[in-house]
Structures are given as structure tokens and as C-alpha cells.
Amino acid sequence: MKRLCETCKHHNCFINKYCSEEWKPIITFNKTTTDYPAGATIFSEGEPVRGIYEIYYGKIKVVSSFGNKKDRIFCLLSQEQMLGFHGLGGNMIYPVTAITLVPSQVTFIPIDIFYKAVKANPGMAIFLMGYYADQLRASNSRLKMYSVMSAKGKVSSALITIVDSFGFEKQDNTLLNFTPSRKDIASLAGTTYETVIRVLGELEKENIIELEGKSVRVLDLHLLKMLAEETNH
Amino acid sequence: MDCRDCTNKKCYINANCLNSWLEFVEKYKTRKLISAGLKLFSEGDLVTGIYVVCSGKLKITMKTDKSDESIIRLAGDGQVLGHRGISKNMVYPISAETLEDSELAFIPHEEFFTLLRQNIDLSFYMMMFFADELMRSEQKLRLHVLKSDNEKVASSLCMLLDTFGYSKEELNKIDFAMKLSELSNFAEVSKSVMSKVFKYLSDLKIIERVKDEIYILNEPALRKIANIEESL
Numbered sequence: 001m002k003r004l005c006e007t008c009k010h011h012n013c014f015i016n017k018y019c020s021e022e023w024k025p026i027i028t029f030n031k032t033t034t035d036y037p038a039g040a041t042i043f044s045e046g047e048p049v050r051g052i053y054e055i056y057y058g059k060i061k062v063v064s065s066f067g068n069k070k071d072r073i074f075c076l077l078s079q080e081q082m083l084g085f086h087g088l089g090g091n092m093i094y095p096v097t098a099i100t101l102v103p104s105q106v107t108f109i110p111i112d113i114f115y116k117a118v119k120a121n122p123g124m125a126i127f128l129m130g131y132y133a134d135q136l137r138a139s140n141s142r143l144k145m146y147s148v149m150s151a152k153g154k155v156s157s158a159l160i161t162i163v164d165s166f167g168f169e170k171q172d173n174t175l176l177n178f179t180p181s182r183k184d185i186a187s188l189a190g191t192t193y194e195t196v197i198r199v200l201g202e203l204e205k206e207n208i209i210e211l212e213g214k215s216v217r218v219l220d221l222h223l224l225k226m227l228a229e230e231t232n233h
Numbered sequence: 234m235d236c237r238d239c240t241n242k243k244c245y246i247n248a249n250c251l252n253s254w255l256e257f258v259e260k261y262k263t264r265k266l267i268s269a270g271l272k273l274f275s276e277g278d279l280v281t282g283i284y285v286v287c288s289g290k291l292k293i294t295m296k297t298d299k300s301d302e303s304i305i306r307l308a309g310d311g312q313v314l315g316h317r318g319i320s321k322n323m324v325y326p327i328s329a330e331t332l333e334d335s336e337l338a339f340i341p342h343e344e345f346f347t348l349l350r351q352n353i354d355l356s357f358y359m360m361m362f363f364a365d366e367l368m369r370s371e372q373k374l375r376l377h378v379l380k381s382d383n384e385k386v387a388s389s390l391c392m393l394l395d396t397f398g399y400s401k402e403e404l405n406k407i408d409f410a411m412k413l414s415e416l417s418n419f420a421e422v423s424k425s426v427m428s429k430v431f432k433y434l435s436d437l438k439i440i441e442r443v444k445d446e447i448y449i450l451n452e453p454a455l456r457k458i459a460n461i462e463e464s465l
Contacts, residue, residue: 089364
């Protein structure tokens with residue numbers, strides 16, 4: 001049984017938010033929804049772009065292989081967010097790979113339908129433009145991060161990205177809702193596994209974070225943000 | 234230039250707005266004539282609108298260190314400028330500086346968004362433009378992280394070509410002469426490495442360099458070295 005966009009309660013989904021009521025049934029008719037287990041690949045680098053994805057629930061990392069070298073995580077995405085927007089434009093080939101971190105349900109909308117929807121709903125085009133603008137900004141700051149930041153700044157910045165992407169636990173508002181593996185944190189920060197371990201230890205010693213097994217608790221978000229922006233130097 | 238009888242069809246406003254809306258643009262835009270080597274806006278300045286490059290050439294730079302400025306993009310005729318300012322926090326994350334005498338049109342935010350809402354071609358164009366920019370920005374990131382010197386120089390030449398195109402007067406010439414120091418900044422290599430790679434590419438008859446002018450003799454070979462897919 002297909003879920004209907006017309007009656008969907010996910011009000012932050014860009015389809016729900018920016019499509020007119022007349023358009024929602026068209027999306028419903030053309031979309032397909034797939035369940036993925038954790039660790040599954042949704043699309044891979046080098047594949048042609050056939051459409052756009054919307055995450056119904058789950059958590060996903062978007063990585064680039066960077067040739068033969070280490071993977072770099074470009075962004076982390078969760079429920080009600082758009083996926084696959086990196087492929088749009090240019091030659092319409094995915095420059096990135098999307099992998100699920102936890103079991104996820106993802107909806108696919110074919111590219112021609114997506115284009116038509118954008119052209120028929122001006123609000124959507126403007127929203128997407130703003131969305132890309134933010135992504136571009138994030139991309140620029142990554143450039144900055146890789147070139148000049150200290151290890152501590154990089155890891156702090158990665159932690160802030162995780163907070164921004166997944167937030168905190170509902171009942172426990174300092175514990176990260178989802179802590180990626182240390183290896184994933186390293187590829188998000190653009191540094192090595194060993195450095196992540198070392199810096200996390202340092203941050204714990206300074207009472208900025210607390211490590212609870214695999215999970216991370218943020219004790220001083222403000223200070224962490226300052227470190228991430230390296231404004232204290 | 235009056236938007237209503239502008240002949241620059243490369244301009245994204247001209248190409249994507251209905252004729253009746255060009256009058257609106259004409260009414261609200263501010264025209265700016267700026268000579269070479271001047272800053273149009275700087276990192277940290279407040280964003281109040283968006284620019285169109287009517288004619289001329291500009292470089293977009295970002296401070297990567299206290300002393301270092303790295304060129305992250307080049308903009309030519311008819312292109313969008315200052316779009317990195319469109320975001321929640323309304324300050325420019327980059328600076329823009331003219332490379333030659335340029336004419337710019339400035340459209341305030343409010344009017345630009347009215348234009349977007351009323352001209353679906355324009356909003357669609359802007360979306361795809363941003364998608365391209367994002368892809369290019371990520372490519373630049375890769376460039377930074379892992380490419381060899383040859384790849385870095387070749388891909389920066391390709392980007393130069395994609396932005397400015399070939400000269401109308403002379404065969405194979407890139408329509409812009411850039412100083413070696415600026416080119417090497419854009420490619421993220423040192424000046425001496427830049428000269429070395431230029432010599433290497435010239436020996437292979439892929440490019441030719443006469444003073445500051447660059448001629449591309451074998452574009453497919455250059456793109457192959459750059460290893461980035463042909464964009465646009």
C-alpha cells in the first residue's frame with residue numbers, strides 16, 4: 001500500500017511543504033518507496049542521476065571516495081530531508097555515494113517528474129535555491145576546514161555537524177541522538193581515526209564533552225561551537 | 234545598459250525573464266561601473282541583493298588564512314555574482330574583485346525574489362545554477378585534497394575556459410589573460426610549479442603560452458588530464 005503525499009504528516013518534507021494540493025497526487029502516483037537495512041548503498045558515485053530521494057525515516061551519510069584515498073563524508077541526513085541533490089546539475093552523474101547508517105525508508109521521485117514539479121511550483125524552486133545556497137556555503141567552509149583548521153577545530157566542527165544533522169535525544173538533551181562510528185567522525189572531519197580518539201579525549205578532559213561508550217554527550221555546546229569556528233584563536 | 238534593449242543574451246536575467254519583467258528590473262537595478270583591481274564587496278559585508286556581470290571579469294576570493302586569499306571562482310559576462318550571500322546569515326562569506334573594467338547591475342533582494350516568483354524559468358535556472366556551483370565547489374575540494382600538480386593546473390585551465398570561453402578574435406585563445414601569480418593561486422600550486430607544468434603542457438602541444446595569454450591547442454587532452462567531466 002502506497003503512502004499518499006496528500007495525507008502525509010511529514011510537514012517538513014519539501015514535497016509536502018511546497019507542492020500545491022493538485023500536484024501531490026501526481027507525486028504519489030510516480031514515486032516509489034524502498035526499505036533499506038543499515039549499511040546499504042542507495043546510489044553510488046559515477047551512476048547517472050535518475051531522480052531525487054526523500055528520506056521518510058532513517059539516517060544516511062553522503063560520502064565521496066576521493067580517488068583511492070580515504071572516504072570523506074560530505075553530509076549527514078535524516079528524516080524529512082532531501083537526498084541526491086549533489087547529483088543535479090553539470091553532467092548529471094552522482095559525484096557522491098549515499099549509505100544508510102541505520103535502517104531507513106527512502107522515497108524516489110523520477111527526475112522528469114521532479115523537474116515538472118519544480119516548474120509548476122515556484123515556491124519549491126525558490127526553496128531549493130536557498131537550500132543549495134546553504135549547501136554551497138557548507139562546502140566552502142569545508143574547503144576552509146581542510147586547508148587551515150587545527151585537528152581540534154576539525155573534530156569540533158564534525159561534532160557540530162552531527163548535532164546540526166541529527167540533534168540530541170528527546171529525553172536527554174545533551175546526549176547526541178546518533179553518534180556515528182569514530183571512523184565516520186574521522187572522515188567527516190577530514191582527519192585520521194587516531195586524531196579523533198586523541199581530540200575526543202582532550203575535549204573530555206576540558207569538560208566540553210563526555211564519552212559514554214560509543215555515544216558522545218555535549219556538555220558545553222557554546223564552547224564546542226567556538227572551537228569549531230576557531231574564533232578563540 | 235538598459236535591460237529593455239540589452240543584447241547580452243548570455244545574461245541570466247535577460248535569458249530567463251519575460252520581457253514585461255525586464256522593465257521591472259530596469260526600474261529597480263543599480264548600475265555600477267568599476268575599474269580593474271577594485272573590491273566590489275568584502276568578506277563580512279552585509280548582503281542586500283544580487284549582482285549580474287553585464288560585462289567584465291571578476292575573481293571571487295576567500296580568506297583561508299590570515300595572510301592567504303584563495304581564488305575560488307571566476308565570473309564573466311552575463312553571470313551571477315554574489316549568490317553565495319543568499320542564505321540565512323546575511324553576510325558575504327567571500328570577496329569579489331574586478332580583474333578588468335566591469336559593468337555590474339545590482340538587484341535588491343526583495344525585487345529579486347519577486348522576479349523569481351514571477352519568472353519560473355529564472356527560478357529553475359537559479360536552482361540548476363546552484364546545483365552546478367555546488368558540484369564545482371566539491372570538485373575544487375577534491376582538487377585541493379588529492380590531485381597531482383598536472384591535474385591541478387589542467388583542471389584550473391578547464392575552469393577558466395568554462396567561465397570565459399574562447400576569444401572571438403583569435404583561435405584557441407582563452408578570452409582572458411591572467412597573471413601567473415593569480416593562476417597559480419587558483420590552481421593551488423606555487424608559481425614555480427605552475428611554470429613547470431606550463432612547460433610540460435606546452436611540450437606536449439596541449440597549450441601554448443605567449444606572455445600572459447593562454448592558447449588551448451588540444452582541449453580534449455587537457456580535459457583528460459584534468460580528469461573532470463566536461464561541464465555545461
